[in-house]
Amino acid sequence: MFSFLKVLARNLIRGPATDPFPFGETFTPKGLRGRVRFDASACAGCRMCEHVCAGGAIRFDDGASELRFTLWHNTCTFCGLCQHYCKTKAIVLTEDWHLTHRQTEKYAMVEQGTVPLVSCLGCGIAMMPVADELVRVAYCETNSDIDRLRQLCPDCRRQLGIKGVQRCRM
Ligand code: SF4
Ligand code: SF4
Structure with missing residues (x-):
């Protein structure tokens, strides 16, 4: 009985032990694979990222004067294969995990770039x-x-x- 009261008193003094998110700040684990960033100036157009993307999240479109890149985050599994195989590091996964969105915004969850x-x-x-x-x-x-x-x-x-x-x- 007394040991229970000791634990209760200690926990009351220490406060909540669980993460306050989404009502307060939280932390980002180092190396977390989050939002994908594309740097058109470093892209070689090899399309390896599109080839290895099992989720089919990446698409290239050939234009008359440019190559267009599109990545749909709602299909991305954050496996990191695209970054692994991109020799120029034109595609990288950031530690940004703030990807929560309404269903109506799902088609806006894209990363796009154009290589002239x-x-x-x-x-x-x-x-x-x-x-x-x-x-x-x-x-x-x-x-x-x-x-x-x-x-x-x-x-x-x-x-x-x-x-x-x-x-x-x-
Ligand atoms: S982002 Fe990287 S892997 Fe994808 S086409 Fe460009 S250079 Fe190739
Ligand atoms: S992290 Fe994986 S699923 Fe997401 S775009 Fe890259 S290869 Fe595709």
Whole structure:
């Protein structure tokens, strides 16, 4: 009986032990996988994130002058596979878990981005820009050859490579 009263008194002094959320502040566990962020300037357009997304939450749409990215948070399972396979870290999961919303707002739970296409320096065709982050991942540092190559479309790069081989054989 007395031990019960001791526990009661101690708990009254300490106050509630449970988390006050949603009526008060709470904490965010480190490394929590929450809202997804997309950085169009770092995207290489490889679409690996779309390929590995088991929830089918990611979609790319080809425009005449841009590549459009859409991620629907209501389908996302926050597995983190897209971030894991994105070599340029254009897609990352933040620790923001504030995703509660009304049913009427469910179609607004999206992350969107647009990657503007650029013109190939050789033939002028619209192509995906080669992001700085991709160059850094692929080559660590850049030089004038890499800077020229990144402004060419795959076909023009191939042609340039063939010409280089032909010159070596002459
Ligand atoms: S976000 Fe990353 S994985 Fe997805 S297309 Fe862009 S570079 Fe590729
Ligand atoms: S975290 Fe998982 S489910 Fe969500 S978009 Fe990325 S791959 Fe898809």
